[in-house]
Amino acid sequence: MQTPHSLRSQDPMAVAVTEAIRSGDLDALRRLLAGHPGLATARVVEEREGCGPGGRSLLHLAADWPGHVPRGPETVAVLVAAGADPDARFVGAHRETPLHWAASNDDVPMIDALVAAGADIEADGAVIAGGTPLADARAFGQWRAARRLLELGARPTFQDAATLGLDEVVEAGLRATPPPSPQEIDEAFWGACHGGRLSTAVRLRAAGADMDRIGWGGLTPLDIARAGETPEAAEVAAWLTAAGARTHAEPEEADHS
Structure with a gap:
C-alpha cells in the first residue's frame, strides 16, 4: 500500500x-x-x-x-x-x-x-x-x-559579512557601486554589534551608521551587544557605552522628559 x-x-x-x-x-x-x-x-x-x-x-x-x-x-x-x-x-x-x-x-x-x-x-x-x-x-x-x-x-551578504566580522568583504561592499544604502549600513552595524565585531562596528560607524537604530526584537546595538555572552561582545558594548550609545528604553525616556 x-x-x-x-x-x-x-x-x-x-x-x-x-x-x-x-x-x-x-x-x-x-x-x-x-x-x-x-x-x-x-x-x-x-x-x-x-x-x-x-x-x-x-x-x-x-x-x-x-x-x-x-x-x-x-x-x-x-x-x-x-x-x-x-x-x-x-x-x-x-x-x-x-x-x-x-x-x-x-x-x-x-x-x-x-x-x-x-x-x-x-x-x-x-x-x-x-x-x-x-x-x-x-x-x-x-x-x-x-x-x-x-x-x-x-x-555572505553585506549584513552577513558585518555580523561575522569579514572586514575585507565589508570594505568591498562600502566601496561598491552603488554603495550600501543608509539602512543597509545601519543593519550591518547592528549585526556587527550582535556578533561582537569591534573593528567592523568601528568602520561602519565611520561610514555613517546610526548607533541607536532599533533592530530585531526592539533592541538597539547596545542592547544586542550587552546580550552577548562573549568577551568580544562585552568589548563592543563598552565601546558603544563610551561613545554615548543608548539602550532601547533610553530614547523613550528622553522623549518623555
Whole structure:
C-alpha cells in the first residue's frame, strides 16, 4: 500500500518514523522505509504554535530544534538513499529547507551531511528576510554553523559579512557601486554589534551608521551587544557605552522628559 503524501503528526506511522529519526534508531527507520514505499518523501503535518499548519519532510524532522539528534548524519544518508529530497521545503508559514534548520541549531555535522547529500547552500526562504541558511545562522548567533557554511562556499551578504566580522568583504561592499544604502549600513552595524565585531562596528560607524537604530526584537546595538555572552561582545558594548550609545528604553525616556 502506498504511503500517503501527508501524514498527520498523531498518525501511528508518523509517530513511529518521528521516533526512529529523533532517537537515531536506524534499524527501525530502514524497516519503516522498506515496508512503506513513498514514506521517504512524505510530510508530517501538524499545528505548530505561532506557525499555523505546517508540513515537515522527514529530513526536517532530523534537523528540527534543538538539533544534534543521535546519528543525524547517518539518518540523512538513509533518508536520501530512500528518495528524500535534501532541498525539501517546509510547507506553511515559511519555506525553509532542512539546511536552514540545521544552521539555526548550530548543528555542524548535520550541515555537512545535508550539503554532502546535495542540499543547496544558497537556498532562499529563511525566516530571516527570506535569506539563505547563512542568514539564519548569523541572525540566531549560531557562529559555528555560520563559519562552517562559509567554509563550504556560502556567499555572505553585506549584513552577513558585518555580523561575522569579514572586514575585507565589508570594505568591498562600502566601496561598491552603488554603495550600501543608509539602512543597509545601519543593519550591518547592528549585526556587527550582535556578533561582537569591534573593528567592523568601528568602520561602519565611520561610514555613517546610526548607533541607536532599533533592530530585531526592539533592541538597539547596545542592547544586542550587552546580550552577548562573549568577551568580544562585552568589548563592543563598552565601546558603544563610551561613545554615548543608548539602550532601547533610553530614547523613550528622553522623549518623555
